[in-house]
Amino acid sequence: MTVKLNFKIDGNDFTRAGEASGEVKRVLKELGLPSDVIRNVSIALYEGEINMYLHANGGQIEVAVSPDAVGMVLTDSGPGIENVALAMKEGYSTADDNIRSLGFGAGMGLPNIKKYTDHMMIETEVGVGTTIRLKVYIK
Amino acid sequence: MNIENHSVRLREDKCKGCMNCIKRCPTEAIRVRNGKAYIIHERCIDCGECIRVCPYHAKRAERDTLDLLEGYKHKIALPAPALYGQFNNLDDIDRVLTAFKMIGFNDIFEVSKGAELISEATRILLKRGELKKPVISSACPAACRLIRVRFPGLISNVLDLISPMEEAARLARIKAQEETGLSQEEIGVFFITPCPAKITAIRQPIGLAKSYINGALAIKDVYPKLLEHMNHLEDTKPLRESGIIGVGWASSGGESAALLREHYIAVDGVENIIKVLEEIEDEKLTNVDFVELNACTGGCVGGVLCAENPFIARSRLQRLRKYLPVSCNHLESDEIPEAMNWTTSLKELSVLKLAENVEEALELMSKLNSISEHLPGLDCGTCGAPTCRALAEDIVRGIASESDCIFHARDEAGNPSFEGPLPPPFRKPSEEGPQ
Structure with a gap:
């Protein structure tokens, strides 16, 4: 049995970042998953949501919960990532001063997503968009 | 939890079965069934929100009356500091405390005394740096229960010291036994409470197996009786033994300010608490050492069993401050007395889970x-x-x-x-x- 959840992320209002990860967290709590799994999923998703606001003007999140793992697919049609290896480096950010003044753009987004998930795969094409596939295992 | 342990109850005869309480309950613990509200007790955190919003007064905080005093030889009142904010133009807390002696109490032990000691113990623990950050205060029982129900992952952040109310009761019992030679069974300790959550916390204590308190009287029930005597006091006795730090606990921000350090936040109102706990859970709240939580707006002065509105009570307490020393109670050393520590831990209440597996x-x-x-x-x-x-x-x-x-x-x-x-x-x- 798998439970699927879908969210469309509106890219126009950054204060709404966290709505999708918050909703996912609520569902995971009702499913009775261990708190560390819930925390890892919601931190990774929140970072993903923020990235969609900052770089891609929104996107889509699909979450699939099965008895052994929480799978997440984050898709956007933003500018794509030119150098994935560089983007994965802690502290590297392409965010402009406006974004930094909001407290974002510390260059920890992708590294944090990696840190809090068991599996991470990035598919990206400049000018087309980015898809990130994530998995957190339920031990 | 057993229904008898909950303070918040429904008066069926007054309930019209309207939607007011079900819509406002922060834990979705109420349903209307068969034309009457029904509280799902496992989910209820005793915040008192339903009491506040019910237009028909069908929700009630189950509490004790002064008759209960009769069962004890030596009766001690434990006024919550929120009580002092109820009186207009009060400039001497001794007037309130002296009046307690005229309504049947032998002695008074201020909860603000316990608060000053808990503040000092918290300062020591924070200084030692062994606690998981951010440390979440455990003084508001409704907030504690909310954590058990909705944020079990944060239980390990909760400060494991007994509440000022219990600390005051513990010390009051020691003092009474020394002074009167009576046995503990003959000593009655009564908390003068601003809210139903504290009443529940006496019946189902947080961090200890059995409460030191025998009963709870509502501030709004005691207030008119005290006032009657306060208006005709010939002289007052010097009973006040706490200062700005202890009395400050009555309002949101008081517990934090008493820590004498930066990097804290004080959150009041259940909805706000939920938002902040979500952020802590997601590790979004960084650079904060201490999080004070009060389920009621304004802190304990906003409790549903207070007589005055929280904003006026708060401003009156501000006024009272200028007559008070900073703090009157100190620990004997940097060692925290064993009895201040929790002996039982907070347990997760898995009422939100749909199934066990x-x-x-x-x-x-x-x-x-x-x-x-x-x-x-x-x-x-x-x-x-x-x-x-x-x-x-x-x-x-x-x-x-x-x-x-x-x-x-x-x-x-x-x-x-x-x-x-x-x-x-x-x-x-x-x-x-x-x-």
């Missing part, structure tokens, strides 16, 4: 989602559940049915006069003007 829960969640899609999403509450999603949850838990939704019932009845979106468009005003 994940596979079963997934089945139910999948059903819940598909039921949810077919409900109107208006959250009207007519089915007795606060939201359409809560109804869907009740259905999969087996305590409600889809036909409880009046829109569902309307479609099944096929009555054409019910067709189209509800409510109807604005009626046209009649030619004769308003009726």
Whole structure:
């Protein structure tokens, strides 16, 4: 049995970042998953949501919960990532001063997503968009 | 939790079965069934919000009366500092404390004394740096219960010291025994409470097996009796033994300010607490050492058993400060007395889980989602559940049915006069003007 959840992320209002990860967290709590799994999923998703606001003007999140793992697919049609290896480096950010003044753009987004998930795969094409596939295992 | 342990209760005869309480309960713990509200006790955190919003006064905080004093030889009042904010133009707390002696108490032990000691112990613990950050205060029992129900992952952040109320009661008992030679059974300790959550915390203590307190009287019940005597006091006795730090605990921010350090936040109101706890859970709240939580707006002065509104009470307490020393109570050393530590830990209350094992829960969640899609999403509450999603949850838990939704019932009845979106468009005003 798998439970699927879908969210469309509106890219126009950054204060709404966290709505999708918050909703996912609520569902995971009702499913009775261990708190560390819930925390890892919601931190990774929140970072993903923020990235969609900052770089891609929104996107889509699909979450699939099965008895052994929480799978997440984050898709956007933003500018794509030119150098994935560089983007994965802690502290590297392409965010402009406006974004930094909001407290974002510390260059920890992708590294944090990696840190809090068991599996991470990035598919990206400049000018087309980015898809990130994530998995957190339920031990 | 056993229903007898909860302070918040329903008076069935007064309940009209309206939607006010179910919509405002922060833990979705109330349903209307068979025309009456029903509290799901496992979910209730005793915050008192339903008491506050019920227009028919059908919700009540179960509490004790002064008659209870009769069962004890030596009676001690433990006034919460919020009490001092209830009186107009009060400039001497001794007037309040002296009046307690005229309504049947032998002695008074201020909860603010306990608060000053708990503040000092907290300062020592924070200085030692062994606590998991951010440290979450444990003084508000409604907040503690909210954590147990909705944020079990944060239980290890909760400060494991007993509350000022229990610390005051513990010390009051030691003092009374020394002074009177009576046995503990003959000594009655009564908390003068601003809220129902503290009453529940006496019946079901937080961090200790048995409370040091025998009963709880509401501030708003005691207030008129005290006032009567305060107006005719010939002289006051010097009973006040606490200062700004202890009395400050009555308002939101007081417990934090008493820590004498930066990097804290003080959060009041259940909805705000939920938002902040979500952020802590997601590790979004960085650079904060201490988080003070008060379920009531304004802190304890906002408790539903207070007589005065929280904003006025707070401003009166501010005024009182200028007559007070900083603190009157100190620990004997940097060692925290053993009795201040919790002897039992907070336990998770897994009332939100749909099922014990994940596979079963997934089945139910999948059903819940598909039921949810077919409900109107208006959250009207007519089915007795606060939201359409809560109804869907009740259905999969087996305590409600889809036909409880009046829109569902309307479609099944096929009555054409019910067709189209509800409510109807604005009626046209009649030619004769308003009726």
